[in-house]
Amino acid sequence: MSDVDLDVHRSTEDVIEALREDVREGLSAARKWLPSKWFYDARGSELFERITELPEYYPTRSEREVLRREAPEIAAVTGARTLVELGSGSSEKTRLLLDALGAHGTLEEFVPLDVSEAALAEAADAIARDYPALTVRGVVGDFTEHLGLLPGERPRIVAFLGGTIGNFLPTDRAKFLRSVRDVLAEGEWLLLGTDLVKDAGTLVRAYDDAQGVTAEFNRNVLRVLNERLGADFDPAAFEHVSHWDAENEWIEMRLRARAGTRVHIPGAGMEVTFAAGEYVRTEISAKFRPEGVRAELADAGLAVERWWTDAKGLFGVSLSRAVA
Secondary structure (H helix, E strand, O other): OOOOEEEEOOOHHHHHHHHHHHHHHHHOOOOOEOOHHHHOOHHHHHHHHHHOOOOOOOHHHHHHHHHHHHHHHHHHHHOOOEEEEEOOOOOHHHHHHHHHHHHHOOOOEEEEEEOOHHHHHHHHHHHHHHOOOOEEEEEEOOOOOOHHHOOOOOOEEEEEOOOHHHHOOHHHHHHHHHHHHHHOOOOOEEEEEEEEOOOHHHHHHHOOOOOOHHHHHHHHHHHHHHHHHOOOOOHHHEEEEEEEEOOOOEEEEEEEEOOOEEEEEHHHOEEEEEOOOOEEEEEEEEOEOHHHHHHHHHHOOEEEEEEEEOOOOOEEEEEEEEOO
């Protein structure tokens, strides 16, 4: 049981129903797909933490470099009383922001939002222990649905880090950014992490590491379906593929059936047939250009006030302000 107050807007039953709907829609499509959010059970979260430490995976350390350098300026510019983080808030990057905002003397409250109640409770408790003067109020929900329910004293800064914005298709990304703007009062802030376009070799290696950790992470979505919906996937029957789509400027992660197979998914009331070599798209990870980030934010009613990159120019972090 968490010692931190949690506002629960999504129950375990809600999560299972959302998974069921996604599986029915995605695996009945002509080109099969599954949303990347279903990678993340406890094992998936552990695998992703390992990915962030791999030599090939530059985004986490590149973004951390920016935040370590610029967190004091972020605090000075925003004067935020509340830090809202979309995704659980136990990482070093979160603490860099908490430390800087605390040192600036304005921060009163930390509001992490996550779809997993267990992960959120653990992360929020850790922050509450280490920052006893801070009010920590967790929100269990989906950031595509529950942004309008976020608490916090104004001015707030919403942090959406890690390049997760790249997991949205362009139309969904525009809708999401607009929804963020809609919950911000004029003058409040969005801190956004965006992975940048670069050479294809660097990108593909970041999503297909030599140790095979990303491959296991990718196949974990099948284990989630087995556990939560009673499916009978054999994860080893699917091969991990990392593909750079130069036209759309995104990485696609896919699972490719090694041979023809039929899978039963009782919890979704369906059977799914895979031909040998057939793909299931499990993630897109869009890469951005600075002018594109500014334009997309402007379209949503957010004006970029600061733009930073790491020393190698691999990853961008923008601080934008809600405007009329």
